[in-house]
Amino acid sequence: MPYTLERALESPLAPYALGALSALGIAWLWGSLAAPAAIHDEAAYLLQARIFASGQLSAPAHALPEFFEQYHVLVTPRLAPKYLPGHALALVPGIWLALPGLVPVILGGVAGGLVFALARQLAGAWVALLAWAIWSTSPADMLWRASYMSQTSSAALWLGASWFLLRFWRESRTRDLVWLALLVAMLGMTRPMTAIAFALPAAVVVGIRVWRRRAFAALGLAALAGSALLAIVPAWNHASLGDWRRSPYPEHSRVYFPYQKLGFGIDPTPPQRALPKDMVAYDATYKRIHGAHTLADLPETALRRLWATGRVFLGDGVWRAPLGVFLLLGLALLRGPALFGLASTASLYAAYLLYAHPTDWMIYYCEAHAFLAFAIALGLWRALVWLLDARAPLAAAAASLLALALFSALDAAQTKRVIQSSLSYHREFAKAVARIADEKAILFVRYALDHDPNFGLVENPPDYERARVWIVHDRGADNQRLLALAPERVPYLFDEASYGLYRLADAPPS
Numbered sequence: 001m002p003y004t005l006e007r008a009l010e011s012p013l014a015p016y017a018l019g020a021l022s023a024l025g026i027a028w029l030w031g032s033l034a035a036p037a038a039i040h041d042e043a044a045y046l047l048q049a050r051i052f053a054s055g056q057l058s059a060p061a062h063a064l065p066e067f068f069e070q071y072h073v074l075v076t077p078r079l080a081p082k083y084l085p086g087h088a089l090a091l092v093p094g095i096w097l098a099l100p101g102l103v104p105v106i107l108g109g110v111a112g113g114l115v116f117a118l119a120r121q122l123a124g125a126w127v128a129l130l131a132w133a134i135w136s137t138s139p140a141d142m143l144w145r146a147s148y149m150s151q152t153s154s155a156a157l158w159l160g161a162s163w164f165l166l167r168f169w170r171e172s173r174t175r176d177l178v179w180l181a182l183l184v185a186m187l188g189m190t191r192p193m194t195a196i197a198f199a200l201p202a203a204v205v206v207g208i209r210v211w212r213r214r215a216f217a218a219l220g221l222a223a224l225a226g227s228a229l230l231a232i233v234p235a236w237n238h239a240s241l242g243d244w245r246r247s248p249y250p251e252h253s254r255v256y257f258p259y260q261k262l263g264f265g266i267d268p269t270p271p272q273r274a275l276p277k278d279m280v281a282y283d284a285t286y287k288r289i290h291g292a293h294t295l296a297d298l299p300e301t302a303l304r305r306l307w308a309t310g311r312v313f314l315g316d317g318v319w320r321a322p323l324g325v326f327l328l329l330g331l332a333l334l335r336g337p338a339l340f341g342l343a344s345t346a347s348l349y350a351a352y353l354l355y356a357h358p359t360d361w362m363i364y365y366c367e368a369h370a371f372l373a374f375a376i377a378l379g380l381w382r383a384l385v386w387l388l389d390a391r392a393p394l395a396a397a398a399a400s401l402l403a404l405a406l407f408s409a410l411d412a413a414q415t416k417r418v419i420q421s422s423l424s425y426h427r428e429f430a431k432a433v434a435r436i437a438d439e440k441a442i443l444f445v446r447y448a449l450d451h452d453p454n455f456g457l458v459e460n461p462p463d464y465e466r467a468r469v470w471i472v473h474d475r476g477a478d479n480q481r482l483l484a485l486a487p488e489r490v491p492y493l494f495d496e497a498s499y500g501l502y503r504l505a506d507a508p509p510s
Contacts (some may be wrong), residue, residue: 022112
């Protein structure tokens with residue numbers, strides 16, 4: 001049986017089969033290809049994708065944008081989420097099909113196939129299978145992959161770029177270098193800091209190979225292809241802010257949260273727009289985080305994040321903790337092209353030391369988790385080889401995979417419960433909105449006093465006139481201005497404290 005499995009793992013179809021299993025696993029965890037956005041970032045990406053799907057790079061702003069304030073979104077002078085357009089552009093086909101989760105699921109499958117394919121190239125089929133199994137079942141990664149977060153795109157792009165970098169190193173083909181440049185450019189349009197972290201060590205590898213082979217024409221062609229793709233960014237800047245040099249991301253920070261930028265300490269500049277009540281609580285939390293991110297505390301921050309990276313990837317389950325030993329062993333065994341994984345992981349880790357974020361929010365490093373899985377698998381496999389004779393490790397690897405599958409099934413079931421619980425808040429709200437039968441309506445949202453600022457209900461449509469229901473902030477007596485602007489819309493109020501839906505005239509007092 002082990003030898004039969006080994007032949008199957010060596011097949012050209014094996015990466016596709018394991019990629020398909022990865023995609024199916026993500027779809028099962030998520031439970032739907034039309035799941036709502038759980039957190040603010042996801043909602044902003046979905047809005048951006050819907051704007052793109054309508055044939056626009058940004059959308060006209062509402063006349064009273066203060067009612068539509070949404071996290072990570074500029075509501076004036078144009079309606080434009082702050083994030084660079086790469087991930088939202090990838091989501092567009094799913095928006096057209098009314099299956100917004102389709103693309104993240106496919107991207108998760110692509111990433112899974114690449115994890116196996118890369119590891120097989122570097123260390124053989126058994127290490128590759130172990131790496132894929134460890135990567136696929138990391139509890140934190142399962143949470144992030146079943147989402148609309150941009151890391152679903154960037155993880156696949158990071159791994160795809162690594163694949164073409166390895167091919168270029170070994171074969172020096174021009175088309176591999178062009179594909180590498182295109183994927184890095186797309187990564188730059190998705191998560192620019194992550195792209196820079198990848199590009200720095202990749203440039204060293206490419207530079208060595210180009211110099212040795214005198215492949216300067218290939219380098220020029222690749223640079224041209226990548227630059228042409230990146231030309232989307234200034235066009236998007238212009239459509240969003242009227243200036244190709246100004247980007248919505250720093251503009252959003254300047255308008256709402258001036259301290260949210262690279263660096264240390266806190267910028268005391270006040271925001272340019274008044275924050276809604278829910279954003280005030282969010283603002284207070286992140287001011288503390290950025291204020292505590294100082295140059296003097298950087299060594300402690302670095303160690304704390306390093307520990308958190310391993311803990312988050314391995315998960316809180318006791319049974320996964322010993323994998324950390326095999327991680328250390330695997331790191332010591334790295335040779336040849338596998339060292340690029342270590343260099344790019346270190347680069348990614350160092351890049352985000354420039355940015356303040358909660359220690360338990362380690363999603364910024366998930367692109368490097370495939371390398372961590374590979375290092376663990378390498379260490380585990382070598383330990384089996386050392387401890388057993390030349391034939392027994394095949395059976396031992398199969399037994400290890402069986403044990404990993406058993407324990408991981410328990411982790412997956414728990415992760416699915418967490419995902420479904422996080423979605424229940426928005427699913428219950430969607431049921432309330434669905435009870436509104438009017439052709440045109442305004443739904444004022446009144447948040448509870450204990451509202452969790454990580455979750456939001458107010459959202460912008462890509463086209464205000466065509467939207468059946470406007471979901472806006474309840475601003476008390478100021479609501480009359482919006483009602484006067486849209487007298488054809490029937491007003492309702494959603495009270496989060498009671499989860500009740502009321503005609504505005506019948507709503508309980510605040």
